[in-house]
Amino acid sequence: MINKTNKYASKQAILTLLFIGWCIANLSRFTINYAILNIAKDFNINASMNGIVISSFFIGYALMQIPGGLLADKFGAKKVLLASAIIWSAAAAFTGFSWSVSSLIAFRFLTGVGVGIFYPTASRTIAQVFPRNSQGKAMSVLMVSGAVIGAVSSVLFAWIIGSMGWSALFFISGACGIIILASYLPLFNVAPAVKENADNQTEVENTSVSPLKQVIRVPMVWGMFISGFCVSMITWGINSWIPTVLVQIRHIDLMQVGKYQVLPMIAGVVAMLLCGVIIDKLQTSRIRILAIILAVIAAVSIYLMYTSKILALFFSFEGLTIACVTAVFVIITNLVMRQFPIQVTGSAIGFVNFGSQIGSFVAPAAMGFMVDANNGSFYMAFIFLAISAVIACFSFLPNYFLKKDVAIGTEHSAV
Numbered sequence: 001m002i003n004k005t006n007k008y009a010s011k012q013a014i015l016t017l018l019f020i021g022w023c024i025a026n027l028s029r030f031t032i033n034y035a036i037l038n039i040a041k042d043f044n045i046n047a048s049m050n051g052i053v054i055s056s057f058f059i060g061y062a063l064m065q066i067p068g069g070l071l072a073d074k075f076g077a078k079k080v081l082l083a084s085a086i087i088w089s090a091a092a093a094f095t096g097f098s099w100s101v102s103s104l105i106a107f108r109f110l111t112g113v114g115v116g117i118f119y120p121t122a123s124r125t126i127a128q129v130f131p132r133n134s135q136g137k138a139m140s141v142l143m144v145s146g147a148v149i150g151a152v153s154s155v156l157f158a159w160i161i162g163s164m165g166w167s168a169l170f171f172i173s174g175a176c177g178i179i180i181l182a183s184y185l186p187l188f189n190v191a192p193a194v195k196e197n198a199d200n201q202t203e204v205e206n207t208s209v210s211p212l213k214q215v216i217r218v219p220m221v222w223g224m225f226i227s228g229f230c231v232s233m234i235t236w237g238i239n240s241w242i243p244t245v246l247v248q249i250r251h252i253d254l255m256q257v258g259k260y261q262v263l264p265m266i267a268g269v270v271a272m273l274l275c276g277v278i279i280d281k282l283q284t285s286r287i288r289i290l291a292i293i294l295a296v297i298a299a300v301s302i303y304l305m306y307t308s309k310i311l312a313l314f315f316s317f318e319g320l321t322i323a324c325v326t327a328v329f330v331i332i333t334n335l336v337m338r339q340f341p342i343q344v345t346g347s348a349i350g351f352v353n354f355g356s357q358i359g360s361f362v363a364p365a366a367m368g369f370m371v372d373a374n375n376g377s378f379y380m381a382f383i384f385l386a387i388s389a390v391i392a393c394f395s396f397l398p399n400y401f402l403k404k405d406v407a408i409g410t411e412h413s414a415v
Contacts (some may be wrong), residue, residue, distance in 0.1 A: 005211055008156065008190070009189050010089055010187065015130075015142070015186065018125065019141060019142055022183040024085075024173075025085075025118050026145060026150070027149055028092040029057065029115055029146075030083065030157070031092070031169050031173050032053065033240055034154075034157040034169075034243055035169055035170070036053060036054060036244070037243065037247060040164045042105070042297065043101050043164075044218075046368075046370040046372060047376075048369050048371075048372045049138045050244070050368050051364045051365040052102060052105065052368070052370075054108075054240045055360075055364045055365040056104075057109065057111055059112060060108075060110060060114075060267045061113070061115055061116035061360065062112075062357030062358050064117050065116055065119070065350045065351070066351055067350070068084075068117040068210060068260070070210075070212060070345035070346065070350065071125065071346075072124045073124065073343070073345075076126065077121050078188050078189070078190065078405050081121055084118045084121065085114070085177045088110075088113075088114025090174065091174075092116075092170050092174035092177070093171055093173075093174025094110075095170040096168065096171045096174070109125075118361065119353055120346050120353055121346065123139065124342070126138045126139055127337050127345040128190060135337050136280040136330070137276040137324040137336065139330060139334060140277070140335050141273070141276065143272050144269050146268075147266075147322075147326060149274060150293075151261070151262045151265030151268075152161065152352070154260075155262060157258065158171055158255045159255065162254070168340055175328055192197075202218035211346075211348075212346040215340070215351055216351065218339065221336070221352060221396070224332050224395065225351065225352050226355065227295075227392045227396065228355045229355040229356060229358055229388065230359060231325050231328050231329050231356065232358075232359035232360040232363070233359035234321070234325045235360070237388075238318065240363070240364040240367070241378070242261070243257050247250070250314075260315055263315055264318040264322050265322065267319035271323035272326050272330055274327075279331060279334050284335065287335065290327075291331045292397070294327050295328055295389050295392040296390075298389040299389035300319075300386075301317045301320040301324065302321050302385050302389060305317035306382040325389070328392065329356075332352065336348050336352050363385070365386075366381075367385075
């Protein structure tokens with residue numbers, strides 16, 4: 001995997017290692033979605049507390065998005081990714097030893113801290129290694145790992161819980177972190193960035209101003225922050241609560257739920273890969289239109305999913321929703337990578353993903369409170385998700401993608 005002519009790994013090798021790492025990180029992220037049903041019985045907790053337990057991971061994850069990007073910009077990818085894997089693996093394993101709701105929340109929070117460092121660092125690495133016209137495809141490959149693990153885990157996690165209990169699930173996910181340490185130490189050697197000139201790329205001031213302060217002066221970053229917030233609310237509202245809805249409302253066995261959830265996750269895989277290929281060929285203005293269309297479709301399909309009486313339609317609309325929101329997330333990351341040079345890419349992606357993970361934290365907890373407030377009904381909770389999709393549309397409407405950045409001082413060309 002290492003080039004014989006130098007000490008650096010090839011682009012394909014780096015992307016493969018990032019894909020494997022993010023797959024393992026997502027194992028730790030998805031565990032709670034299926035374990036929560038058994039955890040709720042063991043600790044005798046209601047829907048509101050279920051939502052808090054699920055959301056505790058995303059508090060840690062969100063808090064590390066900006067620091068993770070800054071650390072990647074300062075110390076480089078390899079050191080930061082290894083530290084990330086050590087933290088989340090240890091915390092995931094200790095989650096299996098949880099003796100109370102408080103300890104469970106604490107360990108899930110620490111797992112989120114570890115996993116939260118990984119994504120902005122991996123995104124910055126892709127921006128450093130890949131040329132601009134292939135970054136969309138590379139990011140879609142990285143991000144599709146989440147959908148792949150979502151599909152695999154839906155059956156695998158249900159089987160592990162049924163056979164060995166929910167604690168074993170966390171022990172196994174923590175142990176998988178050893179794979180990263182074993183592969184990244186000898187192989188993950190990233191070549192220095194090659195500077196590319198792009199007509200619409202924001203230039204960085206040659207001053208002592210921190211990368212983060214320069215990033216937050218750009219209006220489009222705030223638009224992507226809001227869009228990421230909304231898209232992640234939908235993604236993790238669905239991922240967190242659909243197993244519970246199917247078991248408690250539709251009265252389906254957990255193992256059957258796992259099997260049914262494979263198809264929607266496959267839809268997410270296909271959508272991510274296709275979106276990555278398509279957006280590399282489109283101008284920014286057309287990418288914005290695509291994002292708006294996808295968000296509108298997602299809003300409609302969320303409503304139709306929950307109100308469908310026929311189970312096949314329920315899963316069909318769930319698959320359509322997941323396909324749309326995952327594609328929008330690929331677009332968000334790609335637009336940010338297009339906008340900024342490598343020196344601040346980690347900080348920019350970290351800031352936008354911070355907004356996304358606030359959404360990931362808010363949705364499970366908010367939906368849990370809505371369910372308790374509506375006597376066990378999930379109707380208002382899913383209306384809440386549909387409204388989030390509509391709000392996401394508006395973040396792509398302003399013309400700040402084409403305007404001059406006053407704070408940075410770079411004229412953007414029409415794209």
